[in-house]
Amino acid sequence: MKIYFIVDEAQNLTPHEVKTIITRAGEGTKVVLTGDIFQIDHPYLDSYSNGLSYLIDKMQGQKIYATSTWKKASALNWLSWRATCCDTRCSYYAT
Numbered sequence: 001m002k003i004y005f006i007v008d009e010a011q012n013l014t015p016h017e018v019k020t021i022i023t024r025a026g027e028g029t030k031v032v033l034t035g036d037i038f039q040i041d042h043p044y045l046d047s048y049s050n051g052l053s054y055l056i057d058k059m060q061g062q063k064i065y066a067t068s069t070w071k072k073a074s075a076l077n078w079l080s081w082r083a084t085c086c087d088t089r090c091s092y093y094a095t
Contacts, residue, residue, distance in 0.1 A: 018051030
């Protein structure tokens with residue numbers, strides 16, 4: 001059975017919450033986290049300390065990890081959107 005676990009607004013999660021989500025996903029589950037690190041609603045997180053940024057930093061260089069940053073022009077400013085995907089067999093989170 002293939003399972004895709006999608007977490008939206010991941011920029012509002014703490015690093016501990018992101019690690020908890022990933023380590024609880026079943027074997028073979030594909031985990032996708034989306035969010036904008038510049039639109040954080042959490043009073044104790046910023047664009048560097050949030051769970052999405054933490055995951056991006058820790059997963060760089062892993063074979064089963066991918067990230068993309070999308071930028072789109074708007075009338076007011078540039079908006080960025082980041083999707084982060086990893087396979088739950090990742091050795092970093094399995095230990």
